[in-house]
Amino acid sequence: MQLLHSELPSHKANATSSDMTNKIDHPQLCQWLKLIADNRDKQAFTEVFSFFAPKIKGIAQGKLNSEALASEVVQDTMTNVWRKAHLFDDNKGAATTWVYTIMRNVTFDLLRKMKANKEDTLSDDIWPLAESEHTEDDVFSDHIQSRNLKGIIDTLPENQQQVVKGFYFLEMSQEQLAVHLNLPLGTIKSRLRLALGKLKLKLGEDHD
Amino acid sequence: MPTINLPIFPLPIFILPQGITRLRIFEARYLKMVSLAMKNQGFVILSNDKDDKSNASHVGSWVEIINFEQSGDGILLIDVHCKCLVDIQSISQDSMKLHHGDVAPIAHWSEVNLDETTSDLSTSLSKLFSENNELNDLYQKQCFTSGDWVVARWIELIPLKLSEKKIFVAQDSYSQAKQLLQRIILADELI
Numbered sequence: 001m002q003l004l005h006s007e008l009p010s011h012k013a014n015a016t017s018s019d020m021t022n023k024i025d026h027p028q029l030c031q032w033l034k035l036i037a038d039n040r041d042k043q044a045f046t047e048v049f050s051f052f053a054p055k056i057k058g059i060a061q062g063k064l065n066s067e068a069l070a071s072e073v074v075q076d077t078m079t080n081v082w083r084k085a086h087l088f089d090d091n092k093g094a095a096t097t098w099v100y101t102i103m104r105n106v107t108f109d110l111l112r113k114m115k116a117n118k119e120d121t122l123s124d125d126i127w128p129l130a131e132s133e134h135t136e137d138d139v140f141s142d143h144i145q146s147r148n149l150k151g152i153i154d155t156l157p158e159n160q161q162q163v164v165k166g167f168y169f170l171e172m173s174q175e176q177l178a179v180h181l182n183l184p185l186g187t188i189k190s191r192l193r194l195a196l197g198k199l200k201l202k203l204g205e206d207h208d
Numbered sequence: 209m210p211t212i213n214l215p216i217f218p219l220p221i222f223i224l225p226q227g228i229t230r231l232r233i234f235e236a237r238y239l240k241m242v243s244l245a246m247k248n249q250g251f252v253i254l255s256n257d258k259d260d261k262s263n264a265s266h267v268g269s270w271v272e273i274i275n276f277e278q279s280g281d282g283i284l285l286i287d288v289h290c291k292c293l294v295d296i297q298s299i300s301q302d303s304m305k306l307h308h309g310d311v312a313p314i315a316h317w318s319e320v321n322l323d324e325t326t327s328d329l330s331t332s333l334s335k336l337f338s339e340n341n342e343l344n345d346l347y348q349k350q351c352f353t354s355g356d357w358v359v360a361r362w363i364e365l366i367p368l369k370l371s372e373k374k375i376f377v378a379q380d381s382y383s384q385a386k387q388l389l390q391r392i393i394l395a396d397e398l399i
Contacts (some may be wrong), residue, residue, distance in 0.1 A: 042342070079220065169219075174367050180336055181393065188392075195391035196372060199384060203375065 003014060029095035037085035040173045048099075049078055056103050076106040086173075128136075211297055211310040215241060215251040216268065219290065222255050222373040223290045224360040225316050228346045233284045241306060243287060246273050252294055252311055255370050266296045267377045268311065287346060292316065293377055305324045317382040320355035325390050330358045332393055336365070362389050 029051070037109035053074050060070035080102045088098050172180070178188040223229055233242055245251045252268035271288035278284060294311035301307050322330055330352045337344050351357035363376050363385050376385045 101271065172365050172367055177367060177392075180339070181332075191392050191395060192366075192368070195388050196368065198391065199372075199375070199388050 024096060026094055026096070030090040033081075033085050033088045033095055033098075035083060037088065038173070038175050040171075040176060045082055048081060052081075052099055053078065053118075056099075056159040059103070060107060064110075069110065071104050073103060073110065076110075079107065086175075211312045212249065213308050213310055214249060214270065214294075214307045216254055216296065216299060216307045217251055218254045218256045220256065220370060221253065221395075222364055222370055223253060223271070223288075224364060224376070225269075225290050225367060226351070227269075227290045227360060228274070228287060228363075228366050230285055230287050230342075230346060231288065238286060240271070241247075241304070242276075244285065250288070250291070252296065252309060253288070254296065254368060254384050255374065267314070267374075268294050268296050268309070270294045270311065271312065302354055315379050316377070316380065317356045317360070320382065322353060322358070324354050325386060325394070326355040326358050328394055329386075330355075330363055331387055333358050333362055355386075359385050359389060362393065 020057060029048065032041075032044040032048045035041035036048065056077055057070045058073045060073035061067060064070055064073070081099060084102070088095065100199065174188050174192070178185045181188065213360045219231075221229060233239060233305045241251070250270060250272040252270050254268040270292050271290050273286050274289045275287035276284060292313045293316050295314050296309045296311050299307050299309045320326070334350075337350065358375075359382065363373060366389070375381055
């Protein structure tokens with residue numbers, strides 16, 4: 001993290017305007033992350049995305065030497081930022097540190113998966129990897145038996161996921177649901193848990 | 209059942225028939241793919257969540273692009289509408305490394321009128337729409353008088369894992385979905 005952080009090409013952050021200071025507006029970033037966490041605020045996410053995406057892409061491209069992989073790192077990192085914004089705690093460090101930590105983990109995951117794939121040690125239950133050039137052609141024959149479909153879908157390369165980025169317009173956070181129903185967050189959480197427990201009980205627990 | 213070949217996009221989102229969502233497309237080489245999807249018959253969203261590896265499904269959501277615009281930062285936004293669920297029977301890969309599947313439409317819930325429970329869910333959902341401009345703008349046509357529409361929109365909206373939501377692609381899952389919402393939204397205890 002420190003390494004990546006220190007290698008952040010700072011000139012990219014303010015390439016557009018000479019009036020802008022070289023400083024990153026940390027309170028603003030924190031506020032955006034909070035809006036994402038509490039309100040699932042798309043505008044805030046767009047701001048965070050615009051701020052980080054080019055930086056992450058630049059760093060990742062340097063590390064991975066591949067534009068496609070770099071885009072994937074951007075995709076996965078920003079998806080995690082969206083989903084995990086509630087875990088960000090501004091008392092523990094800067095927003096940039098948090099995001100670059102996520103990026104580092106995403107990058108390591110990606111490299112690890114690529115390595116595993118190359119060594120052919122990929123077990124069926126490991127979600128597979130992107131850009132595995134040497135196996136994809138073998139795996140995807142034109143027609144496959146549908147009983148094998150689960151395995152095939154498991155191996156869909158993630159690079160396809162960067163095609164389209166869902167904004168998750170259609171999902172509320174637990175916080176939003178709590179506000180909507182005018183209930184404490186704890187009540188919503190326990191209701192979700194209870195309702196799901198009953199549903200699973202009914203379904204015989206085979207949907208895990 | 210006749211099949212049709214459509215592009216397949218794995219995405220961490222869940223969308224049922226008549227559902228609408230907005231997607232952003234930020235990679236140049238795929239803009240072309242979207243233009244293909246616009247000219248032809250849309251594409252299939254395959255719900256998947258990388259954090260949950262156990263739940264690969266072969267049911268996808270066949271969507272059509274109903275609107276598009278360019279956001280301020282030059283990223284293409286498309287609104288897609290789910291016309292039906294499909295069973296993905298086989299997958300092939302083209303030279304652009306994109307996947308296409310032979311898919312066959314499958315039935316989902318039947319049309320259901322509002323009952324006592326769904327009437328309450330409808331009231332709550334319509335309040336949510338009126339408080340949320342994005343949702344309101346996205347849905348030009350809103351069917352608050354249809355039980356299946358109300359329940360499906362609520363299922364899409366509530367914060368559950370994709371693997372949990374996937375239960376509700378089953379054709380006979382309507383009453384389970386309704387009961388789940390009844391417990392969460394209305395806090396009705398069921399026997």
